[in-house]
Amino acid sequence: QVQLQESGPGLVKASETLSLTCTVSGGSISDYYWSWIRLSTGKGLEWIGRVYSTGETHYNPSLKSRFTISVDTSKSQFSLRVSSVTAADTAIYYCARRRSDTLYFDYWGQGILVTVSS
Amino acid sequence: QSVLTQAPSASGTPGQRVSISCSGSSSNVGNNAVNWYQHLPGTAPKVLIYTNNQRPSGVPDRFSGSKSGTSASLAISGLQSEDEADYYCGVWDDSLRGWVFGGGTKVTVL
Numbered sequence: 463q464v465q466l467q468e469s470g471p472g473l474v475k476a477s478e479t480l481s482l483t484c485t486v487s488g489g490s491i492s493d494y495y496w497s498w499i500r501l502s503t504g505k506g507l508e509w510i511g512r513v514y515s516t517g518e519t520h521y522n523p524s525l526k527s528r529f530t531i532s533v534d535t536s537k538s539q540f541s542l543r544v545s546s547v548t549a550a551d552t553a554i555y556y557c558a559r560r561r562s563d564t565l566y567f568d569y570w571g572q573g574i575l576v577t578v579s580s
Numbered sequence: 581q582s583v584l585t586q587a588p589s590a591s592g593t594p595g596q597r598v599s600i601s602c603s604g605s606s607s608n609v610g611n612n613a614v615n616w617y618q619h620l621p622g623t624a625p626k627v628l629i630y631t632n633n634q635r636p637s638g639v640p641d642r643f644s645g646s647k648s649g650t651s652a653s654l655a656i657s658g659l660q661s662e663d664e665a666d667y668y669c670g671v672w673d674d675s676l677r678g679w680v681f682g683g684g685t686k687v688t689v690l
């Protein structure tokens with residue numbers, strides 16, 4: 463059974479950089495699209511961006527370029543970096559998988575709550 | 581604020597039928613496959629319906645999806661207590677070039 467697990471700090475200070483990691487187990491990280499999605503109060507789910515197993519990325523054009531997603535296939539992990547965080551980045555962050563031949567997210571992590579403090 | 585519009589809440593008694601709508605535009609719902617996700621807080625969201633009306637294996641046939649024009653719907657027939665959750669629609673948006681979601685509908689079983 464494929465499992466995704468987010469890890470990282472639960473509290474970050476404003477203006478600092480947030481780093482999260484998603485560890486994939488029970489399946490291969492190769493040949494899939496891996497996304498970061500966040501859920502914040504009042505905004506619902508927001509897709510941040512994705513990385514393919516080759517390292518190719520695509521980000522939500524509506525977000526500013528503070529987000530960086532990368533993949534480490536040797537560790538079966540992919541990561542999200544958010545620079546210059548503000549209170550608006552407080553959210554539950556989820557990692558999710560999409561197969562290259564489908565148009566939906568079939569596996570999600572349980573999410574990690576990140577709070578940005580002033 | 582979400583690109584797709586959902587009512588914030590819906591409710592029903594056990595056994596009733598509940599319908600949740602998702603309204604979008606020609607660049608998203610009108611032109612692409614709609615998916616529905618069920619989310620119980622503190623757990624991983626789960627795909628309930630994909631490609632407008634397809635159920636993954638293991639999803640009860642009480643859940644059904646449909647789409648017409650720029651609107652989609654999720655129906656839960658024979659509502660059960662374990663169906664109490666948040667439901668989100670999601671779809672690719674050709675104009676925004678990204679995945680977009682609805683604001684979520686919280687279903688309460690009375």
